[in-house]
Amino acid sequence: MTIPVESLCSSLRQTYPESIWKPGCLVIGQASNTPTWHTALLSDSLPSEPTMVITEQAEQRFLNAPEVLADFVFRSIHTNVLVGKELTHKFFGVPHTKSYYLGCSTGGRQGLKSVQDFPEDFDGIVAGAAAADHNHLQAWSASFFLITGPPDAPSFLTIDQWINVIHPDVLRQCDEIDGVKDGIIEVPDLCEYDPSGLVCREEGGQQEQNASCITAEQAKMVKEVYKPLFIFGKFAYPRFQFGAEGAMSPLLFGGQVSTIAADWFRFVTFSDPNFNVSTLNQSSWALIQKQDNFSISTWKANISTFKNRNGKLLTYHGQTDQLISPINSERYYSRVQKHMDLTLEEQDTFYRLFRISGMNHCAGGPGAWEVGQTLDGAADDVRLGSLSLGPEKNVLTAMVRWVEEGVAPDTILGTKFVNDDPRQGVQFSRRHCRFPLKTTYDGIGDPTEPESWSCQ
Structure with missing residues (x-):
């Protein structure tokens, strides 16, 4: 259903008298000649007529702009919920009955933010690959540059080497731990990868020149990549996941500081567009956590208010996520359980986590990753019945x-x-178990059939 802009603005003005809110109706458009309505916002400073908003660069949005930062951290979602519920009531003449949320990555973090700080907003929240513990995530993302070095560093590996040399070696050592050789590490926690077997041999004082081997210095670097982040000796963020190197991103391993982390440090942490991010160090990691702008860490463990109002939280995380460590979602699940002193059975009544093997960041990957989390191509998928x-x-x-x-x-x-194209049919299916149960092969049946796997 599409609500005409003028009807929408009229409803807003009737709902929020100008004497109190001084509302304006803002039409948020896409980068096209014809603005399209997405949502409506209220603000003292908004114009009274529909206006198109042009997306700005990151530095223009966040630099010395605490109000914009507040919108990003929590206020945009919360405001949309409040206005959306009022609009629903005004337009249909009856109030809503239930409200739901679905988001991934930053959207996943925003879902957790609603659980933690605005427990009345939603009855059910689906949060995928949540960018929670945000500050340590930014530090972790930026830290890989210190490990790999720039492209001309002796320790550096290209993205091609990660995907075509390191990844096959990880699979060689860990793929069949689950009993099936299928390019999917079902439970990466059981993997203990050692890259030393890839080190080029030396003959007559000369090192072998082979595209399928790496130097001892590069092997040492690879080991460091798979270690957790510590800040001044204290654990801060979990390791990069074994198997995720198959989707290795230049964002983290391109020989420069992750652009997402770099922008955050420049425009938020240091408020200096010219800050040299190559100088980031453990003091920088500690500073970003200390600032924790508007509690963007999204790491509160007490979600009892959400639980007590019978709210439900479903989180999922792809086990080959190349941007956010999937172990972090397990950390948060366990953190809530410990802080609220819950048994697994008690936590299961309102909060469940699903580990999606072979799913990259939010979507894609070698596994059975389509779980209804994305609407990309949904029209064709529904038409095809897939x-x-x-x-x-x-x-x-x-x-x-x-x-x-x-x-x-x-x-x-x-x-x-097949080829991630619903028109080509289903390649295989697999049931993903709720944490901490592990999806386990029975050792007998066809591994492409979900009946051959159980939760143990």
Whole structure:
């Protein structure tokens, strides 16, 4: 359904009298000649007529702009919820009954923010690959430059080497731990990877020249990549995941500081567009955590208010996420359990985590990663009958059933399409278990069939 802009603005003005809110109706458009309506915002400074907003560069948005930063951290979602509920009531004449949230990455963090700080906003929240513990995540992302060095450093490996040399070696050592050789490490926690076997041999004082081997210095660097981040000797953020190097991103391993982390340090932490991010160090990591602008860390462990109002939280994380360590989602799950002194059974009543093997950051990858988390190509998928809206295969409808019928999901059935194209049919399916249970092969059946796997 599309609500006409003028009807929307009229409803806003009726709902929020100018004597109190001085509302303006803002139409947020895309980068096209024809603005399209997405949402409406209220502000003393907004114009009274529809206006198109042009996206600015990162430094223009965040540099010395605490109000914009507040919008990014929490206020944009919360304001949209409040206005959206009022609009629903005004337009349909009846109030909403339930509200749901679905987001991934920063969207996942914003979902957790709603759980922690605005527990009345949503009845059910699906948060994927959440960028929680945000400050340590930025430090971790930036720290890889200190480990790999620039492209001309002796220790540096190209993205091609990570994908075509390191990744096959990781699979050689760890792929069959789960009993199936399929290019998917079902439980990366069990992997103990050692790159020393890739070191080029020396003959007659000369090192072998071979594209399939690496130097001893590069092997040492690889080991460091797979270690957690410590700040002044204290654990700060978990390691890069084994198997994720198959989708290695130049964002983290391109021989420069991650542009996302670099922008945050320049425009938020130091408020200096000219700050030299190559000088970042452990003192920088400590400073960003100390600042914690508007509690962007999103790391509060007490979510009892959300629990007590019968809210439901479903989180998922791809186990080959190349941008955010999936171990961090396990950390937060365990952090909540410990702080609230819950048994696993008690936590299961309102909060469940699903580890999606072979899923990259939010989507894609070698595994059965399609779990209803993305609407990309959804129209074609529904038309072809390959995108299921059933709660067994879809995290959002699973959440709706949990909230409205009290049926909590024990597994999520993921789908891998041939060449990730639904038009080419299903390659295989796999049921992903709720944490801390492990998806386990029975050793007998066809590994492409979900019935051959169980939760143990």
